[in-house]
Amino acid sequence: MIHIETLHFQYGKEALFKDLTLKIGPGIYGLLGKNGAGKSTLLKIISGQLYPRDGQCTTLGENPVRRSTSMLSDIYYLPEDIQGPEIRGDKYVSLNAPFYPRFRKETFDQVLRQFEVDETKKLSTLSYGQKKKFFISFAIATHCTLLLMDEPTNGLDIPSKSQFRQVVAGLDMESRSLVISTHQVRDMEMLIDPIIIVEKGKVILNKSMEEIMSQYHMSFQESKPEPGEALYWEKVLGGYSVVKEGPSLEGKSMDLEFLFNFSINTRGLS
Numbered sequence: 431m432i433h434i435e436t437l438h439f440q441y442g443k444e445a446l447f448k449d450l451t452l453k454i455g456p457g458i459y460g461l462l463g464k465n466g467a468g469k470s471t472l473l474k475i476i477s478g479q480l481y482p483r484d485g486q487c488t489t490l491g492e493n494p495v496r497r498s499t500s501m502l503s504d505i506y507y508l509p510e511d512i513q514g515p516e517i518r519g520d521k522y523v524s525l526n527a528p529f530y531p532r533f534r535k536e537t538f539d540q541v542l543r544q545f546e547v548d549e550t551k552k553l554s555t556l557s558y559g560q561k562k563k564f565f566i567s568f569a570i571a572t573h574c575t576l577l578l579m580d581e582p583t584n585g586l587d588i589p590s591k592s593q594f595r596q597v598v599a600g601l602d603m604e605s606r607s608l609v610i611s612t613h614q615v616r617d618m619e620m621l622i623d624p625i626i627i628v629e630k631g632k633v634i635l636n637k638s639m640e641e642i643m644s645q646y647h648m649s650f651q652e653s654k655p656e657p658g659e660a661l662y663w664e665k666v667l668g669g670y671s672v673v674k675e676g677p678s679l680e681g682k683s684m685d686l687e688f689l690f691n692f693s694i695n696t697r698g699l700s
């Protein structure tokens with residue numbers, strides 16, 4: 431779906447990405463990184479809104495810089511900050527759905543109903559969370575091969591977050607990709623897999639949870655690990671969460687916040 435090699439990108443004088451390499455296939459990917467790591471920029475490069483200085487980016491088999499109609503009609507990019515135009519929701523749908531050949535109004539109505547958003551209201555009058563839910567519904571209804579969502583659960587109330595998870599978990603992603611950039615890892619637990627982490631201009635992790643758990647295991651112990659005993663540890667209530675080399679026998683997935691900190695502190699897992 432996406433193939434990026436030796437990508438260089440900079441806004442001003444300082445490079446944001448240096449030799450960034452990334453492959454994304456079908457599935458629901460979580461794109462994680464510290465503030466300013468470049469997650470939004472990466473999504474914009476993938477969708478042809480920003481142009482790299484050097485290197486290759488191929489999106490759905492095409493160079494996104496060309497912004498071909500075939501590519502743009504099969505990608506939906508949901509930005510973090512959403513502006514609601516001065517038109518009713520249903521009007522927005524009738525004007526914009528024709529750009530997406532696989533758009534299904536039944537899907538849109540179903541998701542919007544779950545989110546309890548009124549499509550007869552002007553989008554500019556909706557609250558931030560309601561606007562977000564409107565555009566998430568639109569994104570899902572496009573049935574695009576590639577969906578890029580920047581912080582989709584930001585601003586959503588508690589029931590909407592769980593509805594978002596249920597809707598996304600029900601998508602058929604066998605031959606499609608959804609990339610979710612997020613800091614809300616607790617909202618995304620059990621949903622995003624593989625995990626991509628961007629740090630200091632590079633992708634330091636791009637692995638499925640299964641791959642991670644076949645290499646590392648996480649456990650709890652009361653005493654602080656001796657030097658060299660664990661790859662990474664964190665103080666928790668009553669003891670320490672530690673990660674050691676070797677497969678996880680229980681097969682349970684690793685807490686995403688812990689995985690993020692482990693990865694950042696060890697500059698990526700080998």
Ligand SMILES: Nc1ncnc2c1ncn2[C@@H]1O[C@H](COP(=O)(O)OP(=O)(O)OP(=O)(O)O)[C@@H](O)[C@H]1O
Nearest residue numbers: 441442446463464465466467468469470471472613
């Ligand atoms: N239009 C722009 N002009 C100049 N610098 C920019 C521009 N947009 C982003 N940047 C800078 O590029 C870096 C990466 O920004 P980006 O928004 O991609 O990061 P992010 O990982 O999405 O951050 P956050 O998690 O805070 O949303 C930041 O240092 C930011 O200040």
